[in-house]
Amino acid sequence: MMNGSAANSQSALEIQLRRGPAGLGFNIVGGVDQQYVMNDSGIYVAKIKENGAAALDGRLQEGDKILSINGHKLENLCHSAAVELFRSAGEEVTLHIQQRPPHSSNGPLGSRPDRESSSFISSLLVVGILSVVVTVFIYRRIKRHTF
Structure with missing residues (x-):
């Protein structure tokens, strides 16, 4: 067993995949020029494609950090x-992957931007509706006082 934190040793996993007709069946995000996680330039699984090699294997999950591919470390790339x-x-x-932490089980890390943008859009919608209501209220009030 390697030295290191218990969390890292428990969550590290080696996965072997055979490339299928549609490739390995997942998308990646991250890198030193496109950090996906703040202060971490690692490479992460963004999306698992349905019926792809990764989905059929079942072990790789959205939000997992890929540490290396065929022995090539993905640090500082x-x-x-x-x-x-x-x-x-x-x-x-x-x-070689580091599985996403168990505390993020509310959904894959890769789907967070979708939820955040969905939440942002919902907030904008609420603000827009409130603006319309206030505008209509003010307009009616002004109109009643117009001679």
């Missing part, structure tokens, strides 16, 4: 360099 490593990885791919 720009996003495009990480993408190129995945593209050139061959048919059999070995991933």
Whole structure:
């Protein structure tokens, strides 16, 4: 067993995938030039494609951090360099991943921007509706006092 925090040793996982007709079946985000997690330039699984190699295997989850692919560490890489490593990885791919923390079980990390933007849009909608109501109220009030 390797030294390290209990959380890291418990959540580290090696996954072997065979590239299918649609590739490995997941999208990645992150890199030094496109940080996905604040103060972390790591590469993360953004989306698992339905019926893709990763989905059929079932172990890789949205929000997991990919530590290496075929032994190549994904530390301090720009996003495009990480993408190129995945593209050139061959048919059999070995991933070392750090699973997302259990406390984020309300949904995959990759879906948070969708929820946040959905929440933001909902907030804008509420503000818009309130603005219309206030405007109509003021207009009616002014109209009643107009001679």
